[in-house]
Amino acid sequence: MSSNQPGTDEKSYLFDNPQNVKRILKALYGICAILVILDFVIHRHTYLDIEKLFAFYAVYGFVGCVLLVLIAKWMRTFLMRDEDYYLKQESLAPESKKESAHVDD
């Protein structure tokens, strides 16, 4: 995906040009299309019936990843906390000890 950086000028990096990003995306779409077409050409040795489905691996990979991301995103709703969630607790620890020392007196 990357290549050598030609210039020293701040503006001349590879992906600063949106055209280059588009080219890479087009290449990706092209490769994906070719891979699906290859499914007709190459006879696959399969163990399971499910593997015989057309473009099984392609569909499985795509759907799997979309589900992965959507589920992970949903997990954020109940798993995500502030960056200092534990730190607050752990840096407070010595203070709470002091408090208890007062109670002890």
Add this chain to the structure above:
Amino acid sequence: MWMTELPAFLPFFIGAFLVLMLKGVARAAVMLAIPVLGGIHLMLIPEGLHWQTELMGMALTPYRVDSLSLVFGLIFHIAAFINIVYSLHVKDTLQQFSAMIYAGSAIGAVFSGDLLSLFLFWEILAISSVFLIWARRTQRAYNAGMRYLIIQVLSGVLLLVGSVFYWRTHGNLDFNGIGLEGTYGWLIFIAFGIKCAFPMLHNWLTDAYPEATPTGTVFLSAFTTKVAVYALARGYPGTELLIYIGVTMACFPIFFAVIENDLRRVLAYSMINQIGFMVVGIGIGTALALNGAVSHAFNDILFKGLLFMSMGAVLHMTGEINGSKLGGLYKSMPKTTILCIIGAASISAFPLFSGFVSKSMVMTAALEEGYPVIWLLLLFSAAGVFHHAGIKIPYFAFFAHDSGIRTTEPPNNMLIAMGIAASLCVFIGSYPWLLYSILPYDTGYNPYDATHVLAQTQLLFFSALAFVWLNLKGMYPPELPSVNLDVEWFYRRLIPDALKVTFARIWRIDAIIRASFMRLLQSLLNFISRHEPDGVLSRAHLSSSMVIWSTLILAAFLLLSFI
């Protein structure tokens, strides 16, 4: 030949003490020479028991070389060498000393022929490695290291107790197949499971590894968990339970990896996912599956090391490791970017990269042995690996939106170390036969058939397509400064909170009891005090009565002396 008598861990331990005595170039030379010479030495050693001894009537074998231990011994030497090159710029005796002890004890552990030697190295492994975390010298790293140490030592204690039970049952301590029979089987299984980051026991890894120094994490990623994988492969091959544990390990961390912000923590989650594949292989237990597990451990040390090295380089140069603060680094670190992408391609198991030639063995074995559901789940997590380790790591660090950070390439030694690891990844991926020739079994497996290559390439490219599609649609979760709750919440939040509440209550009750006791005492004192008119002590006594009493006592004393 005396050379074969020399246990493989000894040069590292001697080297560690030389590190303390030497400085500068001499120290670096010694540290580099030890894994090279040790590795060559190891290749010349014939298989067999090379050191046997006796302790209080128990036969011990601290040095046993066979095909399984040899693969791990070799990769540990390679990893030690790469990691030492990577950390040559570090001038910190503490880190260098503990890294040598740590690598040595990992090597000692895989060549241990009995459970007692294994236990000793198991504990040295824990204690030496924690200094690589503490060497960060922050309060945060200190706390994380403490939690890490407690969990690691607990694993060692379970191993020791299990070994004692094993000895009571079998009358020896030989470390071979153990199996889940009896108490000892389960105790040792859990001990291995803790170090192997089994689900629910995994959080020490994602907690502590990202808190270590940039170079320390690379060392940590190579040894501890792989020693545990070796121990499982030795003690529990073919244990069906491991298949289900392994597949859980392969699947659940990828969800956490997708939403994690600290990129080294993403790699820590992805490490559990990779170990999952190995554990499944051990659980299936056929020759092909075990070969797959062992070779995947071998490759994982290289590509996960490479990824940790590239992220270590980013942290070292920018001081940042959170995805939310990085981006656009390809502009100033192009070489690191390419090396990181090679590591990403290897972990994602692209054909011609190392992950492909080992992961596929485990997957094929799962199919052949009739575990289609397990296979489907592994396939899902294989796509997920590409998603979070293969794309997310390079994308958010080096591309994505430009964070504006401008830096330079890391020191040359870091680049060279990454270069060595990257070359090995490509070499093993393109020419796997050399790796296959040192595996424990000869299965005649060939990863490069058309079916396989096409299936894997389709899977990966359409995973990439999913990433692109989600990104273009704006559905991809952005990197956010955050902490995600995991099992650690129980011992970092719930238990401390519960203890705090409990103790606060205990102290409150304690205060009440004390106060009422004090009141009781006070009223008693008041009762007898001389300030009160009726107080016991407020009565007036005549001094003459005192004289009478002392005379009486003296008289009694005189009387008693006559008796």
